[in-house]
Amino acid sequence: MEKPADPFYRQLPKVELHAHLNGSISVTTMEELISRKPHLNIQHSMTAIRKGQRRTLDECFQVFKVIHQLTDTEEDILMVAKAVIREFAADGVKYLELRSTPREETHTGLTKRRYVEMVIEAIRQCEQEDLDITVRFLVAVDRRNGPEAAMETVKLAEDFMVSSDGVVVGLDLSGDPTVGHGKDLLPALQKAKNTGLRLALHLSEVQSQKEESELLLGLPPDRIGHGTFLHPEVGGSKSLVDKVRERNIPLELCLTSNVKGQTVASYDKHHFSYWYQLGHPCVLCTDDKGVFSTELSQEYHLAASTFGLSQEAVWALSERAINCSFAPDHLKAQLHQRWASLRPQVF
Numbered sequence: 001m002e003k004p005a006d007p008f009y010r011q012l013p014k015v016e017l018h019a020h021l022n023g024s025i026s027v028t029t030m031e032e033l034i035s036r037k038p039h040l041n042i043q044h045s046m047t048a049i050r051k052g053q054r055r056t057l058d059e060c061f062q063v064f065k066v067i068h069q070l071t072d073t074e075e076d077i078l079m080v081a082k083a084v085i086r087e088f089a090a091d092g093v094k095y096l097e098l099r100s101t102p103r104e105e106t107h108t109g110l111t112k113r114r115y116v117e118m119v120i121e122a123i124r125q126c127e128q129e130d131l132d133i134t135v136r137f138l139v140a141v142d143r144r145n146g147p148e149a150a151m152e153t154v155k156l157a158e159d160f161m162v163s164s165d166g167v168v169v170g171l172d173l174s175g176d177p178t179v180g181h182g183k184d185l186l187p188a189l190q191k192a193k194n195t196g197l198r199l200a201l202h203l204s205e206v207q208s209q210k211e212e213s214e215l216l217l218g219l220p221p222d223r224i225g226h227g228t229f230l231h232p233e234v235g236g237s238k239s240l241v242d243k244v245r246e247r248n249i250p251l252e253l254c255l256t257s258n259v260k261g262q263t264v265a266s267y268d269k270h271h272f273s274y275w276y277q278l279g280h281p282c283v284l285c286t287d288d289k290g291v292f293s294t295e296l297s298q299e300y301h302l303a304a305s306t307f308g309l310s311q312e313a314v315w316a317l318s319e320r321a322i323n324c325s326f327a328p329d330h331l332k333a334q335l336h337q338r339w340a341s342l343r344p345q346v347f
């Protein structure tokens with residue numbers, strides 16, 4: 001974390017819809033993991049991008065490889081998931097959709113099924129702690145692993161959608177956007193959608209994914225991650241924007257991640273302003289709070305200071321995020337009530 005956010009943003013009730021588990025591990029937890037595995041010789045500087053630092057997107061994906069070496073057992077996954085949930089709760093997040101890619105690690109015996117079970121177990125254990133947060137899980141498909149692995153992950157997600165008592169609500173498509181093509185993953189994504197999993201897909205995170213974006217928008221997804229190159233001002237196309245608008249598909253926007261990963265030149269050039277001015281549903285998110293050294297309160301503060309949003313506008317932005325979640329209607333209604341009860345008399 002770079003500097004503690006202003007109390008208003010920390011106390012603001014928030015919804016986090018785009019958080020990758022292994023990218024969200026805090027400095028403290030990372031130190032614990034590093035000390036458990038000294039033989040790997042990993043320094044903390046290899047797992048986080050600090051203030052003022054930038055990386056190419058390719059370098060960001062190298063960081064995830066390092067982190068994955070540190071989280072390769074059932075105990076690690078359980079530990080990091082609990083820590084991440086507690087940290088989001090401490091930052092004022094009332095509803096969290098966590099996402100993670102089930103991984104098999106033959107040398108430790110970790111299987112994809114046990115991986116998902118560990119995340120669900122972490123969510124259950126946190127429920128027992130009476131934290132002020134509700135957590136749901138999106139099972140992630142890493143595009144790098146190709147169509148067969150995607151289909152396997154979808155089947156796993158479908159099983160857990162049935163057996164997890166509503167904890168698994170959707171499927172994420174993520175991973176290095178320069179690797180593979182979405183068309184190969186369409187059958188798996190379509191299958192997931194047909195069985196009732198909600199789709200949160202990374203889309204147009206880099207330039208030149210226009211054809212892929214057209215194809216994936218046809219599903220259509222229930223939410224879009226990043227969508228950095230969808231709009232015409234950065235070489236995207238009007239027809240893509242029209243599709244997103246017609247279908248009213250919410251965007252998950254991650255300011256610090258995009259600036260540090262250099263897909264966006266500076267905060268003031270972030271596509272948040274384009275979509276926000278259109279009145280299109282957009283949700284501020286962290287992406288990888290550990291890797292990009294941020295917090296959701298800080299993302300709200302950044303958006304407010306960069307784009308001149310009043311506190312009242314920030315409040316409305318955070319409340320509108322509830323409608324973009326994959327929570328069932330009764331939970332959405334409860335969250336709206338919560339926002340109403342916490343709303344300041346005057347801003």
Ligand code: 6MZ
Pocket residue numbers: 020021022023060064099100101102140142174175176177202205257261287288
């Ligand atoms: C695309 C990303 C990402 O799943 O091991 N991930 N995919 N774009 C991004 N923008 C920076 N940030 C994270 O968390 C780490 C994984 O999430 C995806 C990548 O597949 C990464 O390996 P989990 O918990």
